Amino acid sequence: LGCHARTMTSCASLTQAPRVAHHRVFSASSTPARAASKRSSPCVHPRVLSRASVSTSYHSSRKGTRVVSTRADASSTPKGDSASASLDDASPAAVPAGRPVPDADELVLVVGGAGRVGTRLVTTLRSMGVATRVVTRDPSSAASAALRALGAEIVRGDVTDDDFDEIDAAVAGCTRVVACFGAQRISKPSDALFLFDETRGPNVFDKTHPAAVNHRGVARLAEACARSGTVRRFVRVTGMSAGYAPFDFVAVALNAVLSMTIRWQRLGEVATRALAEAEPRPVEYAVVRPGNLLDQPRPAGSVVVLGYGGARVPAGKVSRDDVAECVLSATFAANAANATVGVAGKGAPSGGVAAEMAWDPARGVHYKTVALADEVLEGEDVHAMMRSVRADQDTLEPQKYQPYVALLFALVAGVAALMSVGVFRLAAKIVRCVLGAA
Numbered sequence: 001l002g003c004h005a006r007t008m009t010s011c012a013s014l015t016q017a018p019r020v021a022h023h024r025v026f027s028a029s030s031t032p033a034r035a036a037s038k039r040s041s042p043c044v045h046p047r048v049l050s051r052a053s054v055s056t057s058y059h060s061s062r063k064g065t066r067v068v069s070t071r072a073d074a075s076s077t078p079k080g081d082s083a084s085a086s087l088d089d090a091s092p093a094a095v096p097a098g099r100p101v102p103d104a105d106e107l108v109l110v111v112g113g114a115g116r117v118g119t120r121l122v123t124t125l126r127s128m129g130v131a132t133r134v135v136t137r138d139p140s141s142a143a144s145a146a147l148r149a150l151g152a153e154i155v156r157g158d159v160t161d162d163d164f165d166e167i168d169a170a171v172a173g174c175t176r177v178v179a180c181f182g183a184q185r186i187s188k189p190s191d192a193l194f195l196f197d198e199t200r201g202p203n204v205f206d207k208t209h210p211a212a213v214n215h216r217g218v219a220r221l222a223e224a225c226a227r228s229g230t231v232r233r234f235v236r237v238t239g240m241s242a243g244y245a246p247f248d249f250v251a252v253a254l255n256a257v258l259s260m261t262i263r264w265q266r267l268g269e270v271a272t273r274a275l276a277e278a279e280p281r282p283v284e285y286a287v288v289r290p291g292n293l294l295d296q297p298r299p300a301g302s303v304v305v306l307g308y309g310g311a312r313v314p315a316g317k318v319s320r321d322d323v324a325e326c327v328l329s330a331t332f333a334a335n336a337a338n339a340t341v342g343v344a345g346k347g348a349p350s351g352g353v354a355a356e357m358a359w360d361p362a363r364g365v366h367y368k369t370v371a372l373a374d375e376v377l378e379g380e381d382v383h384a385m386m387r388s389v390r391a392d393q394d395t396l397e398p399q400k401y402q403p404y405v406a407l408l409f410a411l412v413a414g415v416a417a418l419m420s421v422g423v424f425r426l427a428a429k430i431v432r433c434v435l436g437a438a
Helices: 033-038 116-127 142-149 164-171 189-194 210-228 249-257 261-277 320-332 382-386 402-437
Strands: 055-059 065-069 107-111 131-136 153-156 176-179 233-237 284-290 303-308 339-346 353-360 364-371 376-379
Touching: 107 116, 107 164, 116 131, 116 142, 116 320, 131 142, 142 153, 153 164, 164 210, 176 210, 176 320, 210 233, 210 261, 233 261, 233 320, 249 261, 249 402, 261 284, 284 320, 303 382, 320 339, 320 382, 376 382
Parallel strands: 107 131, 107 176, 131 153, 176 233, 233 284, 284 339
Antiparallel strands: 055 065, 303 339, 303 376, 353 364
């Protein structure tokens, strides 16, 4: 299960309650000026405007150009392919509300940049005049062509290949590397045979397996960043459930259905964190864990929920637009160095509370209202919330997920066996009745 042989040696409430006093809520109209003054960063643009002024054109890998506009003036919204024009002329004065302002020498590599989150990030980077390179397995695709039209450099690459030269060439000269790719392999019945023997089976030879993509591919890319001598920060986009306990039902279900994907995501995060202690030159890292992803813009009246420092963020659907903005801040903001951030959405402001399922002998299973942790923020302004993020203070260790998945398999098999017995008995009873009537 270790990294590749050449991997770094260091890889190793529903009920509303009164607002909680310590819970910070960031809205478009009330950006936290005090927090900005206390925690100023040279990377963060000093002008924080209303979210209403933001209008960004995104190229979708499935559709044509989609314009996401949040109450912006229609006359300022790009139409068609006009978003690709003169992006090199972008200046800090054109930067929307609160976004970090990158240095002039930045070259950002986005691995998986032709995906739905990656496309949004690359489009934003180019609109800010940031030199951008995209690694994709298919440079001839329509999504790649759209990004090339924006001025992004497109190169072929696959993190599951054993060709280190190809990955090294893609990373060469880059100052920031963003990995926003992941495996989507559905489990097969034969996978259960190798649940406890990961030295054989599909996790070894199948390049679409999460072991090859979410773990070894991430470790290989992180290793290339450490070798480059130019990369300042490596950003990995995973999923909210990577921080869940192994026995959490969501983690168990996802592992069972998606080829132990949470286990391999977590191991990829372990390899990512190892960069902070890489030799001979440490590299900063950042990890973004989004919740359930929406292709649509953020629904009206909803908010973004963001947490850091190991705090559990209540799961909820979050727009890919907001995730891309979160990744942007994680890439450049000084305070996001060596930090892990969870981001989700919520249909309405919670007032600093959440509903958790609980059980006691008197009431049985019920929901109880609990206060959100100090490290959990909510609001409309992603970048304002990101300025409160702090570096990780915890350690991230591999977890044993297999026993809980095995228990789920045994439970499903037991239920199936009982149902089969019941069906057989019912069929036998029907046959006896028919024969008796005859």
